[in-house]
Amino acid sequence: MKHDLVLRVVAKVFLPFILLFALYVQFHGDFGPGGGFQAGVIIAAAIIFYALIYGLENARRVVPEWLVERMMAAGVLVYAGVGVAGLLLGGNYLDYFVLDLDPVHGQHRGIFWVEVGVAITVSGVMLKIFYMFADRGTPEQ
Amino acid sequence: MAVTVIVLARSRNLFAVVVLGSLYSFLMATVLVALDAVDVAMTEASVGAGISTVLLLGALYLCKSEEAKPLHRPWLPLVVASACGLVLVYGTIGLPAFSDPAAPIHAHVVPRYLNDALRETGVPNVVTAVLASYRGYDTLGETTVVFTAGAGVIALLRRRRDRKEQKK
Amino acid sequence: MNVAGHFSYAVTIFLMVAGLFIVIARGNLIKKLVGLGIFQTSVYMLYIAPGKLIGGTAPIVSEAFRVYSNPLPHVLILTAIVVGVATLALGLALVVRIRETYGGIEEDEILAADRQEDEASPS
Numbered sequence: 001m002k003h004d005l006v007l008r009v010v011a012k013v014f015l016p017f018i019l020l021f022a023l024y025v026q027f028h029g030d031f032g033p034g035g036g037f038q039a040g041v042i043i044a045a046a047i048i049f050y051a052l053i054y055g056l057e058n059a060r061r062v063v064p065e066w067l068v069e070r071m072m073a074a075g076v077l078v079y080a081g082v083g084v085a086g087l088l089l090g091g092n093y094l095d096y097f098v099l100d101l102d103p104v105h106g107q108h109r110g111i112f113w114v115e116v117g118v119a120i121t122v123s124g125v126m127l128k129i130f131y132m133f134a135d136r137g138t139p140e141q
Numbered sequence: 142m143a144v145t146v147i148v149l150a151r152s153r154n155l156f157a158v159v160v161l162g163s164l165y166s167f168l169m170a171t172v173l174v175a176l177d178a179v180d181v182a183m184t185e186a187s188v189g190a191g192i193s194t195v196l197l198l199g200a201l202y203l204c205k206s207e208e209a210k211p212l213h214r215p216w217l218p219l220v221v222a223s224a225c226g227l228v229l230v231y232g233t234i235g236l237p238a239f240s241d242p243a244a245p246i247h248a249h250v251v252p253r254y255l256n257d258a259l260r261e262t263g264v265p266n267v268v269t270a271v272l273a274s275y276r277g278y279d280t281l282g283e284t285t286v287v288f289t290a291g292a293g294v295i296a297l298l299r300r301r302r303d304r305k306e307q308k309k
Numbered sequence: 310m311n312v313a314g315h316f317s318y319a320v321t322i323f324l325m326v327a328g329l330f331i332v333i334a335r336g337n338l339i340k341k342l343v344g345l346g347i348f349q350t351s352v353y354m355l356y357i358a359p360g361k362l363i364g365g366t367a368p369i370v371s372e373a374f375r376v377y378s379n380p381l382p383h384v385l386i387l388t389a390i391v392v393g394v395a396t397l398a399l400g401l402a403l404v405v406r407i408r409e410t411y412g413g414i415e416e417d418e419i420l421a422a423d424r425q426e427d428e429a430s431p432s
Contacts, residue, residue, distance in 0.1 A: 025183075030264045032369060033179035035272065037391055041187040048195055069295075076288050079281055094277045096262075107262040111273040114280065121284050122391070125291035126192055129398045132298045133199035136405060142320075146327045146347060155339055162343045169350050176361045177368070177378035181353070181386050188394045193346065196394075200339060200401040204408045218334035226326035233318040237359065247362075251381050259370045267368040267380040268387070276384060283388045290395030297402040 011053040018046040026119050030108075036115035040122030048130050056134050068128045075121025082113045142168045159197045166190035180268045317358035324351035336416035338404045342397060349393045356382040356389075 026039030051059030086095040096110030097103035142165060149161040166189030173182035258270040272280055328351055331344025360379030368380035404414055411419050 029269050030266055032266065033183050033268075033367070035180065035266075035269050035387075037387065038180075038183045038187055041184075041192055045187065045191050045195075072288055072291050076284050079284055083277075083281070094281070096274060096277075104261065104263040107274055108264065111262065111264060111269065114273045114277065115269070118280065118284050121288055125287050125395075128291050129294050129402075130195060130199065132294055133196065133203065133401075133405070136203055136298055143323060143327075146324060149343065149347075150327060150331050150335070155337070158340055158343055162346060165347065166350070169353070172354070173357060176357050177366060178357045178360075178383050178386070179367045179369075181357060181383050181390070184387055184390050185350070185353070188390050189346070189350070192394055193397055196398055196401050197339065197343070200405055203405045204339065204414055218330055221333065222326045222330040225329060226322050229322045229325065230319070233315060233322065236315075236318065247360075247379055251379055254380060255368065255370070255377055265370045267370060267377070268383045271380055271384045272387060279384075279388060283391055286392050287395050290399050293399050294402045297399075297406055 007053050011049065015046055015050060018042065018049070022046065026115065027112075029115060030111065036118030037122055039115075040119040040124075041126060043119070043123040044126035044130070047127055051130070051134070056131075060131070063127065065128075065131065068124050068131065071120050071124030072128060073121075075117045075119070075124060078117030078120065079114055082110055082117070086110070142172070155201055156198075159194060159201060162197065163190045163194040166193065180266075317354070321351050321355045321358065324348075324354065338407065338414040338416065339401075341416075342400050342404070345400075346393065346397060349389070353386045353389065356386050 022039045022042035025034035025042060026036065029035035029039070047059060047063055050062065082096075083094040086098055087093050089098040091098040094110075096107045098106060099109050100106035145161055145165045145168065149158055149165065152158055152161065166185060169189065170182045170186035173179075173185060254267055254271055254275065258267045258275075259265055262270045262274050264270040264274075325348060328344050328346075328348030331347065332341050335341060335344065360382040362376055362378050365376040365378045366374045368377045368383065370377070407419065408414050411422050413419065
């Protein structure tokens with residue numbers, strides 16, 4: 001597919017918008033539909049799209065394997081870390097209102113970081129699974 | 142959607158099955174929007190029609206086969222499935238009718254979520270507020286499940302080169 | 310009981326039965342997984358349909374609306390969808406490994422191959 005000019009140009013034009021839309025869905029999830037899961041899946045879909053058009057090797061260069069594996073674990077750790085931060089600041093585990101002087105602001109902060117953690121893990125896992133499936137089919141060179 | 146499912150059940154070409162599954166997911170997402178479940182519709186469209194289809198196509202590429210012709214007509218499973226369906230119909234007779242405001246689902250904890258979510262969390266999207274704040278533990282568990290699935294797939298599909306030579 | 314009021318349940322039950330039929334009646338493993346997915350989506354509908362209030366709107370609090378559909382099932386189903394795709398991914402990984410070990414993904418072929426192996430080497 002890398003020899004098809006129309007696909008390559010269209011992909012190059014669309015990809016930033018897809019990623020921007022994913023960020024929009026992530027951060028605007030408080031005010032409209034959206035949130036961490038949808039944003040994570042859209043990010044993974046954008047990179048899979050890139051991999052389909054430009055080839056797995058190029059996608060591996062842009063988002064290398066070690067980055068994806070770290071992302072998988074980092075998201076869960078961010079989520080658990082927010083919980084531990086709640087513990088350290090005086091409340092129970094995963095209490096958000098202690099995260100700031102104003103409890104409502106603390107809730108907002110907690111929700112923000114939690115959604116970021118979810119998006120990182122979901123996008124990492126989806127991308128890693130795609131890499132594994134796509135890699136299995138290519139014979140050893 | 143019923144037509145899609147019936148064609149899917151009868152089709153033997155696996156590629157057609159996967160594409161019909163994706164079509165079914167999109168139709169389901171549309172129905173969910175009609176039911177006012179916008180977050181769920183977005184997730185179902187992106188996950189069901191997007192990621193599921195990609196994974197199924199990837200697995201199909203690795204497996205490369207078409208479904209064999211069934212040896213015998215599936216009467217027993219049809220009877221079993223229909224019997225389950227009849228039992229379910231009997232079970233749902235007592236359930237509240239569609240859009241009944243007096244149903245118990247609207248009574249207990251939901252008014253508190255709807256009335257207090259904006260005031261307590263500062264987030265207008267009640268679904269996000271409940272998911273991330275009121276029921277945050279469940280979302281932590283779910284994130285762990287997703288991570289475990291990724292780890293499981295890595296464990297299953299990792300040792301590629303030496304295993305492929307030992308295949309019968 | 311009125312039929313129109315229970316139409317959503319009828320659709321749910323039909324999809325559930327269809328998904329169940331595909332899982333138990335078809336031998337191809339990938340088709341079984343797709344049938345399982347159909348079964349799962351019927352369960353989503355089972356949860357979300359009773360939450361809808363005619364005349365209500367999506368559960369995003371704003372000044373312009375006063376009646377909202379129930380947000381609680383949405384939360385549960387959001388989790389369920391993501392867990393569903395996680396199990397689908399694991400199931401597909403297993404199917405790929407089965408294919409590499411047995412050479413096919415039809416249920417009867419796999420069972421026959423297993424039976425042959427048991428008869429050949431009773432250990």
